[in-house]
Amino acid sequence: MSACKFLPDPKTIAVVGCPFSGGQPRVGVDKGPIHIVEAGLLTQLKELGWNVQFDGHHQFEEISAANDPPIGKLKNPRFVSKVTKAVAQVVGDHAKKGKLPLTIGGDHSLAMGTISGTLDTYPDACVIWIDAHADINTSDTTDTGNIHGMPVSFLLGLGSKVPEFSWVKSSLRPDRIVYIGLRDVDAGEKRILKENNIKAFSMHEVDKYGIGKVVEMALDHVTPNRDRPIHLSFDVDALDPTVAPSTGTPVRGGLTFREGHYICEAIYETGLLVALDLMEVNPSLEDEASVKQTVAVGCSLVRSALGETLL
Numbered sequence: 001m002s003a004c005k006f007l008p009d010p011k012t013i014a015v016v017g018c019p020f021s022g023g024q025p026r027v028g029v030d031k032g033p034i035h036i037v038e039a040g041l042l043t044q045l046k047e048l049g050w051n052v053q054f055d056g057h058h059q060f061e062e063i064s065a066a067n068d069p070p071i072g073k074l075k076n077p078r079f080v081s082k083v084t085k086a087v088a089q090v091v092g093d094h095a096k097k098g099k100l101p102l103t104i105g106g107d108h109s110l111a112m113g114t115i116s117g118t119l120d121t122y123p124d125a126c127v128i129w130i131d132a133h134a135d136i137n138t139s140d141t142t143d144t145g146n147i148h149g150m151p152v153s154f155l156l157g158l159g160s161k162v163p164e165f166s167w168v169k170s171s172l173r174p175d176r177i178v179y180i181g182l183r184d185v186d187a188g189e190k191r192i193l194k195e196n197n198i199k200a201f202s203m204h205e206v207d208k209y210g211i212g213k214v215v216e217m218a219l220d221h222v223t224p225n226r227d228r229p230i231h232l233s234f235d236v237d238a239l240d241p242t243v244a245p246s247t248g249t250p251v252r253g254g255l256t257f258r259e260g261h262y263i264c265e266a267i268y269e270t271g272l273l274v275a276l277d278l279m280e281v282n283p284s285l286e287d288e289a290s291v292k293q294t295v296a297v298g299c300s301l302v303r304s305a306l307g308e309t310l311l
């Protein structure tokens with residue numbers, strides 16, 4: 001295992017299971033991590049040569065805010081804030097101990113926490129965000145009020161400040177994040193991407209250049225000298241719904257099975273990966289075969305990002 005330049009031996013993955021759905025309205029995404037672990041992911045990672053540490057899924061019920069009316073348009077703001085803050089702490093602690101945090105969601109609002117934890121440990125880290133969506137709405141631009149559509153704006157410090165989220169590490173620079181897979185971006189989000197010069201490779205660029213070139217260009221943008229720690233945040237809805245059907249906001253025209261895995265393999269090969277998120281697997285959506293397929297593809301994406309090769 002070549003693994004990561006930033007991690008001491010023995011190479012250890014700290015699995016952070018986050019059964020959380022408060023950043024969006026569809027029930028079931030909180031069951032994602034349980035299904036993924038039950039499918040045998042931890043054993044599979046051990047077989048790749050990793051030490052795997054898992055202290056059980058987080059129990060967020062205790063911190064659920066009973067009285068949590070919207071703040072502006074934001075839904076469940078206190079609950080999302082408390083949970084993601086706890087996740088930031090856990091992810092940051094693991095990273096500071098030289099482990100690679102693997103966070104399994106749960107909805108994508110969790111990335112506010114995971115990336116805050118990464119930035120706290122590696123201030124010059126960059127983020128590669130794989131998604132059908134840009135998740136960069138601000139508290140001002142959001143149509144839905146669902147916080148899973150907003151984590152990136154908080155991390156960049158964009159939009160009106162929401163005191164509830166003042167703990168979020170808003171030190172991410174707009175030139176240290178790059179997107180791949182976008183195809184459902186709200187009008188306000190398009191404006192934000194342009195105004196902040198944020199690099200994004202939509203499915204149009206994947207079609208035009210091919211995934212190999214796109215990943216190379218993405219890496220050239222965020223780490224031209226291949227020396228910065230990488231946080232990979234993978235929303236399973238980046239994949240085409242025929243590949244990963246069980247997710248809350250599916251959008252047709254997505255990444256193929258191989259394109260998704262290629263991204264993960266290529267990022268592993270850089271030796272720069274320091275943290276990984278797998279988000280938005282919802283085992284309550286679609287039929288049993290679809291759930292099995294989505295959980296299996298989630299596991300194999302993670303294996304590819306953590307060193308599984310085809311040969």
Ligand SMILES: NC(=[NH2+])NCCC[C@H](N)C(=O)O
Nearest residue numbers: 108133137144146148149249
């Ligand atoms: N993580 C996700 N699946 N996000 C979907 C976001 C959809 C839409 N842009 C919104 O703000 O609500």
Ligand SMILES: [Mn+2]
Nearest residue numbers: 132133235237
């Ligand atoms: Mn998405």
Ligand SMILES: [Mn+2]
Nearest residue numbers: 108131135235
């Ligand atoms: Mn997302």
